Amino acid sequence: MSEMKFTNEHEWIRIEGDIGTIGITDYAQSQLGDVVYVELPAVGKKVTKGGDAAVVESVKAASEVYAPLAGEVTAINDHLTGNPGLVNSAPTGDGWFFKLKIADKGELAGLMDEGAYKKFIEGLS
């Protein structure tokens, strides 16, 4: 069973063993509007919790995507290069950004579960 956690910067991370798959939430994509470009980290790059990991650009603006946890990038979603609209159409599915080998699973404790994240975005509107 995988477990999904959320950040207050609107990233999600799906945990399977010591690998986390990361993307942006449906709320985030709806706020951005049409995504036209995604810049992904290099495989092997070490990221820190809350540090810059990727960039997502809509027609209007560029936004940073932060790493929910520290770790090393093990894979990136090459499909986003040719089809960045996947971030809009399937934000928590085919629109994933990158995978991470998690350095310290203890850092998971600081993230929100789905219920807490839902409450969090309700409080934003």
Place this chain on the structure above:
Amino acid sequence: MTADSASDVLLRTPLHNLHREFGAKIVPFAGYEMPVQYPAGIIAEHQHARAAAGLFDVSHMGQVRLDGPAAARALETLVPGDIEGLPQGHTRYTLFTNEAGGILDDLMVTNNGDHLFLVVNAACKAADIAHLKAGIGARIKVTELADRALLALQGPQAAAVVARLAPETARMKFMTFGRVRLGGIECWLTRSGYTGEDGFEISVPAASAERLARLLLAEAEVKPVGLGARDSLRLEAGLCLYGHDIDTTTTPVEANLNWAIGKRRRAGGGFPGATKILNQLTEGAPRLRVGILPEGRAPAREHTQVTDAAGKPVGEITSGGYGPTVGGPVAMGYVARAAAAEGATVNLVVRGVPRPARIAKLPFVPHRYHRG
């Protein structure tokens, strides 16, 4: 709470309730609550305006009437355009310049026989009206038409839609004016716009604006388009956005708007900053506004640094983003004259990384104006 300060209160256009009804995402813009997009999204709205007809609410813009003998001659003391030579019923693009040759605003001027009709930018309108009153107010009556809304219908099917309501508009050519009834509402049309497409800007009494908008939206070809797509459309069309591509630090010659300096005005001058502007016209400007086409997929946004092959800074992006019709990133900006040749290779420093781009001809998407 600081909302009691008058400057914090956002104004609404007469179409505000209609925008809400159509599900618009509303953002603050130039002191107004404006629709940045509808549920269709910026790309779909952009493509609709290129393929059919998009309806824009631009009621935040300023509409001004100049009355008085020789209003055209008076206005010429503030702009480099040939206004005296503007035939009745015709519209011209011009610029308010300052003594340093910079641009205070860009505007449209229509000769309506007994008066001039001006459309100015929302963010500049208060300053423009003060500038008009200070400059020519002793001779000319300056009236803001605050009780009028402004709609734009843009796209290859806009003319057919308007002709269905007012057949006589089929005769109108690009940059001409007509007073017509649309659904019984007296409207002032100019065949012009800010998308590069054929279409009309429609001045309408504020009280009738919603009825007119509903009338137009009831036509099969018409969908509402927000400010987001308005920006991507005008960028692809190579049109300047005041406060970004032109401002008080850019001259008309640097902005590549030489065509807006009337032939007669080049000889006679007599507008603010004429010495500098006319000198640049003959000697060349130190920098020029150009189109810039990134070679990769990454958009280069406003304020992105432009460097030459050796990494030396040569300029800056003033408008940049994604062009839905082009299908990739597009930009415009200012570069040193030596780097401004069409086809020249430059680099755009995006997130610290230089990325190749080339100087490109504007517009990125050909204009399709109805020149008749």
